[in-house]
Amino acid sequence: MTHSKSPSSETVTASPPRANSAPGQILTTAQMRDAEAALYESGVEEWTLMQRAGHGAADWIARASAGNLVTILCGPGNNGGDGYVAAAALKARGVPVRVVAPIEPKTEQAKRAAATFDGEVLDHAAGSHGAVFVDALFGIGLARPVSDDLRRLLTDLRASHSLAVALDVPSGVDADTGACPDDLPSYDLTLSFGAWKPAHFTGDALAKLGVVRLVDIDVPDCGGNLRLSEPARLAAPDFATHKYRRGLVAVVGGAMPGASLMTARACALAGAGYVKWMSDHDHPGHPPDLVKDDAPLDDALGDDRISAIVIGPGLGREDDAQARLEAVLAAGKPAVLDADALNLLTPALLESCDAPILLTPHEGELARLCEAFEVDGETKRERASALAKATGCAVLAKGADTLLAVGEDLRFFTPATRWLSVAGSGDVLAGIAAARLAVTGDLVQAACEAVHLHGRAARIVGAGFTATMLAEAVHPALGQML
Numbered sequence: 001m002t003h004s005k006s007p008s009s010e011t012v013t014a015s016p017p018r019a020n021s022a023p024g025q026i027l028t029t030a031q032m033r034d035a036e037a038a039l040y041e042s043g044v045e046e047w048t049l050m051q052r053a054g055h056g057a058a059d060w061i062a063r064a065s066a067g068n069l070v071t072i073l074c075g076p077g078n079n080g081g082d083g084y085v086a087a088a089a090l091k092a093r094g095v096p097v098r099v100v101a102p103i104e105p106k107t108e109q110a111k112r113a114a115a116t117f118d119g120e121v122l123d124h125a126a127g128s129h130g131a132v133f134v135d136a137l138f139g140i141g142l143a144r145p146v147s148d149d150l151r152r153l154l155t156d157l158r159a160s161h162s163l164a165v166a167l168d169v170p171s172g173v174d175a176d177t178g179a180c181p182d183d184l185p186s187y188d189l190t191l192s193f194g195a196w197k198p199a200h201f202t203g204d205a206l207a208k209l210g211v212v213r214l215v216d217i218d219v220p221d222c223g224g225n226l227r228l229s230e231p232a233r234l235a236a237p238d239f240a241t242h243k244y245r246r247g248l249v250a251v252v253g254g255a256m257p258g259a260s261l262m263t264a265r266a267c268a269l270a271g272a273g274y275v276k277w278m279s280d281h282d283h284p285g286h287p288p289d290l291v292k293d294d295a296p297l298d299d300a301l302g303d304d305r306i307s308a309i310v311i312g313p314g315l316g317r318e319d320d321a322q323a324r325l326e327a328v329l330a331a332g333k334p335a336v337l338d339a340d341a342l343n344l345l346t347p348a349l350l351e352s353c354d355a356p357i358l359l360t361p362h363e364g365e366l367a368r369l370c371e372a373f374e375v376d377g378e379t380k381r382e383r384a385s386a387l388a389k390a391t392g393c394a395v396l397a398k399g400a401d402t403l404l405a406v407g408e409d410l411r412f413f414t415p416a417t418r419w420l421s422v423a424g425s426g427d428v429l430a431g432i433a434a435a436r437l438a439v440t441g442d443l444v445q446a447a448c449e450a451v452h453l454h455g456r457a458a459r460i461v462g463a464g465f466t467a468t469m470l471a472e473a474v475h476p477a478l479g480q481m482l
C-alpha cells in the first residue's frame with residue numbers, strides 16, 4: 001500500500017543551531033521521563049521537544065544523505081514521531097524521503113507529527129533501496145522484545161541502504177542496560193535526544209551503535225548520578241614544585257617483577273615526580289632511572305613522602321603476596337589495587353583501612369570481588385555500584401565499556417580502541433592511575449584521567465601493540481592532554 005498524506009496546516013520550522021545544555025548528562029528511561037515531566041510542568045510543550053528532536057536529527061540525516069533518498073522507519077510512539085518530524089523537515093529541504101510505517105502512530109504527538117509529513121508513506125519495505133535508512137521504530141519506550149517480523153524489516157532496510165542512522169537508540173536496545181538481541185543490525189550513527197542514555201556507553205549495544213552524537217533539545221542538567229567522563233586538560237606541575245611534591249608513588253612488586261616494572265614505567269610517564277619500585281626480586285629490564293627499594297615492605301612504605309601506592313600487577317597469590325597487600329592497606333595511603341591484589345582482597349582485609357582506595361577489576365575480577373563481598377547485580381553497572389557501596393572504594397570496572405562507580409555515582413567513558421585488549425594493558429592502566437592519584441589526590445579525577453590517558457596512548461601507538469609499547473606511549477599522551 002502506498003498513500004500520500006495531504007499537506008497539513010502544521011508548520012515545520014527549522015531550528016537554530018543549539019549548544020548542548022548538559023553535555024555529560026546520562027539519564028535512564030525513568031530519569032528521562034522525570035526530566036520531561038518537569039519540563040512540561042514548567043510550560044514547555046511535548047510538541048516543542050519533538051520538533052527539536054526531529055529537526056536536530058534531520059540536520060544529521062541531510063548531511064549523511066548528500067541529497068540522496070532517505071527511508072525512515074516510523075514506529076507507533078514518540079520515537080516514530082521524531083521520525084515523522086525529521087521526514088517533514090528533510091522534505092522541506094528538498095531531500096527525497098519516504099516513510100515506512102508498519103504500525104500506525106498511536107500517541108497524540110506521533111499522530112500530529114505524522115500529519116506534518118505529506119510525502120510517501122508505505123506500510124512495507126519492498127523495494128526500499130536508498131542512501132540512508134533511519135530507524136525511528138522504538139526508542140526508550142521499548143516494552144518487550146521486537147517481533148521476528150519487525151526484526152526482519154530492520155535487517156532488510158539496513159541491508160538495502162548505504163548508511164543506517166538510529167534515532168535515540170537502535171530499535172530493540174534496552175536504553176538502560178544496552179542489552180540487545182545478537183542479530184540487531186549495525187548502525188553508522190546513533191543520535192541521542194536530550195541526554196545520553198546508559199546504552200550509549202555500556203552493554204552489547206555498543207558494538208552496534210556506530211558513531212554516537214547528542215541532539216540537544218534543551219533538557220536541563222538534572223543533577224543525576226550518571227555522567228559521561230569527558231577528557232579534560234591535565235594540570236602541569238606548579239612553579240615551585242619538586243619531585244616529592246609532584247607525587248611519590250610506591251609501586252609494590254611481587255613474584256613476577258616484569259609486570260610491576262611496566263606499571264612503574266607507565267606511572268613515571270603519567271606525571272608522577274618520583275616512582276619507587278618496592279621489590280624483593282630483580283629483573284633484567286630494570287631501567288636505571290627507576291629507584292628500587294628492597295627494604296622490608298612495612299619500612300619502605302613508612303616513607304611519609306609517599307602520596308600513592310599501587311599493588312597487584314605481578315604480585316602473585318602465593319608466598320608473601322597477602323602480607324604485602326596487608327602492608328599496603330595498613331600504610332593508610334591512597335592506593336590502587338589491581339590484578340592479584342583484587343584476587344586476594346577480602347572484607348576482613350579492608351576492615352581497618354580508611355584510606356581512599358581505587359579498585360580496577362576486569363569482568364572476571366569484578367565477579368570474584370562481588371562474590372567475596374556478597375553483592376550482586378544483573379549488569380556490570382549494577383555489580384560495580386554494589387561493590388563500590390560494599391567496600392567504600394572507587395571501582396573502575398574495566399573492559400570495552402569501562403565505567404567508574406563511586407558511592408551512588410557512575411561515570412561512563414567513550415569506548416577506547418579495541419586494541420587495548422592485550423595482555424599487560426591493565427598493568428599500564430594501574431600505573432597511570434597511581435600517578436594521577438599521587439598528582440591530584442582525588443580518586444575520581446585520577447581514575448577518569450587514567451582512562452583518558454590510557455585510551456589516548458593506545459590511539460597514539462596504533463594497531464597491534466604490546467603493553468610495553470603502550471606504556472611508552474603514555475609519554476606523548478600526557479603531552480597531548482596538558
Ligand SMILES: NC(=O)C1=CN([C@@H]2O[C@H](COP(=O)(O)OP(=O)(O)OC[C@H]3O[C@@H](n4cnc5c(N)ncnc54)[C@H](OP(=O)(O)O)[C@@H]3O)[C@@H](O)[C@H]2O)[C@@H](O)CC1
Pocket residue numbers: 036049050053075076077078079080081082106107137138139140141142143144145146147167168169193194217
Ligand atoms: N518525551 C521526550 O522527552 C521526548 C521523547 N522523544 C522521543 O520519544 C521516544 C520515546 O517515546 P515513547 O515513550 O512514545 O516510546 P517509543 O520508544 O516510541 O515506543 C513506544 C511505542 O512502541 C510500542 N512498543 C514498545 N515495544 C514494542 C515492541 N517490542 N513491539 C511492538 N510495539 C512496541 C508501544 O506500544 P505498547 O507497549 O503501548 O503496546 C508504544 O506504542 C524517545 O526514545 C525519543 O525518541 C523525543 O521526541 C524528544 C522528547
Ligand SMILES: [K+]
Pocket residue numbers: 079135136137138139166167168169170171
Ligand atoms: K530507534
